[in-house]
Amino acid sequence: MTTPLYFRNLEDLPAPLPTTSEILASNDIIKGIETWATRKVVGVGKYFIAKYSQSNDQIEGENLLFLERNNLQGFAPRLYAMWKEVDGTLFLVMERLYGNTLESLWPTLQESDKDHILAKTRDILLQIRDIPHQGFFGSVNKSHMPHHLFYWPNYPNNISGPFTTEQALIQGLIQKSRVNAQDNRRHSYLADFFQEQLTGNLVVDGRMPVFTHSDLQRKNILVEEIKGDQNRKEFHISLVDWESAGWYPIYWEYFAAFLSLKWDDNWCSKVAKIIDTWPAEAAMMKMIYQDLWL
Secondary structure, X not given: OOEEEEEOOHHHOOOOOOOHHHHHHOOOEEEOOOOOOOOEEEEEOOOXXXXXXOOOOOHHHHHHHHHHHOOOOOOOOOEEEEXXXXXXXXXXXXXXXXXXXXXXXXXXXXXXXXXXXXXXXXXXXXXXXXXXXXXXXXXXXXXXOOOHHHOOOOOOHHHHOOEOOHHHHHHHHHHHHHHHHHHOOOOOHHHHXXXXXXXXXXXXXXXXOEEEOOOOOHHHEEEEEEEOHHHOEEEEEEEOOOOOOEEEOOOHXXXXXXXXXXXXXXXXXXXXXXXXXXXXXXXHHHHHHHHHOX
16 A cells, blocks of 8 residues: 655646656666666656655655755755655655756866856855754754764664764764674774764864755756856756755765765865865764775
């Protein structure tokens, strides 16, 4: 039996919603083309994108609704429907946004166009960071931290959150290091190091969370070339893949972007045009990331 989680009013839809069968039959595969892929993103007609998997988390849909409730529209897809099938597969049907990824366009862009696109992307991130915080670090539904670094089976609060302070958030990652080591019958000397050396430098008492996309990569920035005033070239920018978004420390957007840098072109320096840089925090957090995830 299908479990409905969200359905937009019919009068607000651009066309009838695709059925589960139509989604599964789509050959317009955007992500997950590999035979082993368990998560897929497909296009269904002119208006819809569908994302489906048994490992999907409905937090992405809730994030899109959260942005809409805060009157932040035009740069993220609208959620049209979300439901779960009897086998546990979660389906999200979203607005189909047009454009090319900044990753595919990057080698062909003039430097002036790059800077213009980055400035517009920065404006989007400033808008979401201006959303008044709700006094906790975690998902918009007040559950666990959405980023995979905080994953642990059954999402225990002391590891996965939500957290009331930045100190508790870092302690959660340290606790994950300890538990992971214990499960492998060893002592986490890295956790000792994190506790003794890093917490004082990473944590600022009283610093509040900010809403963060948490996966800022060129593949998640869509660029559509449009006609501006007097037929001048202009760009419309959208951000996709909001599944990791939530309330994080102020440096997290830079840290998450830093993790994905490949250091093979000038994107690594251009990131500073989009978000404030936190190189010391990013370097310290990368040590934790390498311990917990790699």
